[in-house]
Amino acid sequence: MQNRSEQAEQEVQKAHHYAENIVATVREPLVVLDGDLRILLASRSFYRIFGVAPEETEGKLLYRIGGGQWDIPALRHLLEQIIPENTTVDDFEVAHDFPNIGHRIMLLNARRLYEQRKNTPAILLAMEDVTERRHAEQAVRKAREAELANHAKTAFLANISHELRTPLNAILGFSEIMSNQLLGPLGHDRYREYVEHIHAGGCHLLHIVNDLLDVSKLEAGEIELEEEEVDVARAIQDSVDLVEEQARRAGVEIRTDIAGPLPSLRVDRRKLKQILINLLSNAVKFSTADGQVVVMAGLDRSGGLGIAVRDSGIGIRPEDLPKVLAPFGQVRDAMAARLEGTGLGLPLAKALCELLGGTFDIHSKAGVGTKVSIRFPEERVVR
Numbered sequence: 001m002q003n004r005s006e007q008a009e010q011e012v013q014k015a016h017h018y019a020e021n022i023v024a025t026v027r028e029p030l031v032v033l034d035g036d037l038r039i040l041l042a043s044r045s046f047y048r049i050f051g052v053a054p055e056e057t058e059g060k061l062l063y064r065i066g067g068g069q070w071d072i073p074a075l076r077h078l079l080e081q082i083i084p085e086n087t088t089v090d091d092f093e094v095a096h097d098f099p100n101i102g103h104r105i106m107l108l109n110a111r112r113l114y115e116q117r118k119n120t121p122a123i124l125l126a127m128e129d130v131t132e133r134r135h136a137e138q139a140v141r142k143a144r145e146a147e148l149a150n151h152a153k154t155a156f157l158a159n160i161s162h163e164l165r166t167p168l169n170a171i172l173g174f175s176e177i178m179s180n181q182l183l184g185p186l187g188h189d190r191y192r193e194y195v196e197h198i199h200a201g202g203c204h205l206l207h208i209v210n211d212l213l214d215v216s217k218l219e220a221g222e223i224e225l226e227e228e229e230v231d232v233a234r235a236i237q238d239s240v241d242l243v244e245e246q247a248r249r250a251g252v253e254i255r256t257d258i259a260g261p262l263p264s265l266r267v268d269r270r271k272l273k274q275i276l277i278n279l280l281s282n283a284v285k286f287s288t289a290d291g292q293v294v295v296m297a298g299l300d301r302s303g304g305l306g307i308a309v310r311d312s313g314i315g316i317r318p319e320d321l322p323k324v325l326a327p328f329g330q331v332r333d334a335m336a337a338r339l340e341g342t343g344l345g346l347p348l349a350k351a352l353c354e355l356l357g358g359t360f361d362i363h364s365k366a367g368v369g370t371k372v373s374i375r376f377p378e379e380r381v382v383r
Helices: 004-025 044-050 073-082 131-179 190-221 231-250 271-284 318-324 345-355
Strands: 030-033 039-042 091-098 105-117 119-131 227-231 254-256 264-268 290-301 305-311 361-365 369-376
Touching: 004 227, 030 044, 073 091, 105 131, 105 190, 105 271, 131 190, 190 345, 227 231, 227 271, 231 290, 231 305, 264 271, 271 290, 271 305, 271 369, 345 361, 345 369
Parallel strands: 254 290
Antiparallel strands: 030 039, 030 119, 091 105, 105 119, 227 264, 290 305, 305 369, 361 369
């Protein structure tokens, strides 16, 4: 007849056998440790994922296996907290990035199970692969931060633009009165020249401020369109007239090449002219003296209407095209560095064109020139 100690030993062995079977069938990595943090049992998935064999682990210290990949200070500290019998901590979890297994992020959850012998509890260490979840959380967090930063930038641009327009309008109004000498002669011809420079500088600055305001509105989705039937030929000529003086000062010729009578477009008149003025102004600015800017327009075979602005200027290198189409993007070469600008002209024209339902295309060759084409689909053409 078995004595009580033998029966107890058999019960322990039986329980140990049950535990081995349970741990072996678990799909997630699982380890049972003794109070000295030596491995008692481990699941098959633990061996497979961490690339170790049972004979390398059983009875070994957790921190000594797998080339030291388990020597995690946070894990060691918390395991040591969970071991003492009188501790109030009986479970915890910590995430760790394991470089040895392709930087998978494992959530390690430990819990004290039972006391194998006095002051030596057994610890269950379960693991969950949370790599995708953590990456998704990180992506959401970064997207949210980018969204908040974008909103802050948009609000700043809108506020600063509004704040600048009020004094600028006063400068333009007073300088125009002085330039026309409406209240009497200025007293010296140089004064009139200075006032004209002030007015020209103010107009240029107001143009930049308006572009900034439009960029902020576009990014915030707050641009409102007032669509109507627009005479395209008239819009082109009006835009050319507004840029004519800039072209004259630069020694650049502007001409139009319109293929026959053009139908009207159903678009926002002001936005269409803003696109054309930006493209023409940009073409003139980057053309050399005695250069030429040509505005072409006509219907295509599919019934859409295309407008193109071609110049014989300095051109753009292929690798610089993404930069010039990004807000505030500028190419820093010998000639471009001498030219003033904010880098908003082309990006704003592209964004407005797409807002009006059109497409925007640019072809350029350094030293030869640039051609920017916009096209509006057939449904925008008024027959």
